[in-house]
Amino acid sequence: MQISMASSGPQNPSQIMPLELVDKCIGSKIHIKMKGDKELVGTLLGFDPYVNMVLEDVVVYEISSQGKKVTRLEQILLNGNNIALMIPGGEGPDN
Amino acid sequence: MQISMASSGPQNPSQIMPLELVDKCIGSKIHIKMKGDKELVGTLLGFDPYVNMVLEDVVVYEISSQGKKVTRLEQILLNGNNIALMIPGGEGPDN
Amino acid sequence: MQISMASSGPQNPSQIMPLELVDKCIGSKIHIKMKGDKELVGTLLGFDPYVNMVLEDVVVYEISSQGKKVTRLEQILLNGNNIALMIPGGEGPDN
Amino acid sequence: MQISMASSGPQNPSQIMPLELVDKCIGSKIHIKMKGDKELVGTLLGFDPYVNMVLEDVVVYEISSQGKKVTRLEQILLNGNNIALMIPGGEGPDN
Amino acid sequence: MQISMASSGPQNPSQIMPLELVDKCIGSKIHIKMKGDKELVGTLLGFDPYVNMVLEDVVVYEISSQGKKVTRLEQILLNGNNIALMIPGGEGPDN
């Protein structure tokens, strides 16, 4: 979704911008829910304007009719295109 | 959907622009209906031109054939891409 | 769909441009058919170039195999992305 | 689909450009086939570069397993995003 | 799919560019396979950078589980968005 930022006065200064929230997560745990039934938890090492994310010590949870598949990966680059929501400091679906 | 703003006189000045509506919600409750069967209620802390939203004290409602799953999260960053509609001051599907 | 406006003489001056049609609806009722089986009727308060719409006194109709679900909402911001067509002055699927 | 217009000599001058075809339809009947099973016939009043169309005296045909549903609407704004093809002067699926 | 044309020497000069191929079809028959099960054959009158195409003496073939539906149309504007491939001089699926 895009919203036009034109034709309006100064925005509410007391906001926490999405960028700041993600930037603060660098070096900490983040729980990411993807579109569909995949979730990940890992330590955020970096990201770019497309919210592609470099993550370390990653646990991937895939929930399907056959149950929950858990995969551990040392370091990954995640395509930001399918992120639904992020939970700073989140420990994952079991917590 | 995009509409061309070219070749037309000044727009109706007595409008409430989408941006203003969201800006006024900063610090207040907002009920968000996603595409598909997910809804959220939370306090809006900030947003950007892609309507990515920083939300606090969040309740996520997922309605499926197995019933309604409710998840409570302290703070999240929501990808604006899948928002269907927003209800300023809304209390969620139970209210 | 996009069409190239290049390499052609002046367009037909006696047109009603899409923008003008929506602009004239400010303050009046509008019936909106979404992609899929959702329809809304409400009073249009404002819109932006992405056809995100601020609507008041809104009735949402969701037609499914279980019948028609009707929801009334005071004020909403609708993501323009899933609009199929709009009927200026329309009263909704029952009328 | 997009095609690169770079690195080539002058285009064939004896073309009828898509824009000209639509422009000539202003004030006349046009039959529009949408992606999926919806068709419309109406008088074209105006359009923009996104092929959003202002139409009058509109008949909407929705073909489903339950048969053909016909809806008559005075004036509409059609989102150009789901147009498959247009037939200038077309009278609709029954003709 | 997009490919970055940066950081490389001059491209192979002995190419036939996609634009040239389509341009040469103006005034001749072209067989178009759409995404899904629709095919068309017609005479190409013009096209734009979005490969929207003005076609004349058109035959539309729709192949479904109920068999093949053939529709003849005098003149159409085809949305280039759903084209899979084009066969210059092609006579259609029966030939």
Next chain:
Amino acid sequence: MQISMASSGPQNPSQIMPLELVDKCIGSKIHIKMKGDKELVGTLLGFDPYVNMVLEDVVVYEISSQGKKVTRLEQILLNGNNIALMIPGGEGPDN
């Protein structure tokens, strides 16, 4: 997927860029796997930045539950939008 090329030192000079790989295929065989179950083999005559491809002596393989359908075409323009991967010098699924 897009990746931000900003804020980084000079890229690894010893790369083979995607553009170079395709450019080298001009005049030779290339095996193309599309999204879904369609594959093609043909001689590459040209391409543009959208990876639309002019191909000659083309064999199209469509694999479905009814078996493998093989179609031979003299010359085509392929919409680059649905390409999954390309195999320079590839002879097709039977080889």
Next chain:
Amino acid sequence: MQISMASSGPQNPSQIMPLELVDKCIGSKIHIKMKGDKELVGTLLGFDPYVNMVLEDVVVYEISSQGKKVTRLEQILLNGNNIALMIPGGEGPDN
């Protein structure tokens, strides 16, 4: 997903940017998980801003209800559009 980089102070300098991670993989093994059930392992020779990737000594794993299909390919160009995540130095689903 896109995030606005505007209106914020300098970003956290101690990041590992996505671009750097991929750049470091040039000449080494990389395990790529696609959207859907396809995975690849190969040696990365080059990539562009759309993350189209030139890969060598490639093994493609396609997991379906009929089991796992393994295909070996000398050299390919992969369309970056359907990449879900990448694992630098990864050896593939069996390891």
